[in-house]
Amino acid sequence: MLILTRKPGEYIAIGTELRVWVVEIEGRQARIGIDAPLKIPVHRGEVAERLGLAKPPDRPWAMSTHPLELHDRLMSLSRAIGRILAEHADQIDFPAEAVALKRRVDAFLGRK
Numbered sequence: 001m002l003i004l005t006r007k008p009g010e011y012i013a014i015g016t017e018l019r020v021w022v023v024e025i026e027g028r029q030a031r032i033g034i035d036a037p038l039k040i041p042v043h044r045g046e047v048a049e050r051l052g053l054a055k056p057p058d059r060p061w062a063m064s065t066h067p068l069e070l071h072d073r074l075m076s077l078s079r080a081i082g083r084i085l086a087e088h089a090d091q092i093d094f095p096a097e098a099v100a101l102k103r104r105v106d107a108f109l110g111r112k
Contacts, residue, residue: 071109078105 021033
């Protein structure tokens, strides 16, 4: 699965005929607009499943907002950023943003 980040007013192109637009984001919900030719059916997931056009996903991919799980994910992210910086520091002049990001994550987690 490809996961992309988009802001309202931005879109994702799929081939030459499909565009998925982020119309609005409010809280944990996003309003999505889809430009597709009439020959391509477009349905919400639950409708496509009910019509037999799609099967439910094996594993929901939505991220939990439980504080402990978020903390664990941030810890993992911080360690990964640290490993990347340590492994490649002598090869690449990392942008200050990468170092600042790791510092912010570490500060959020209460680490030095």
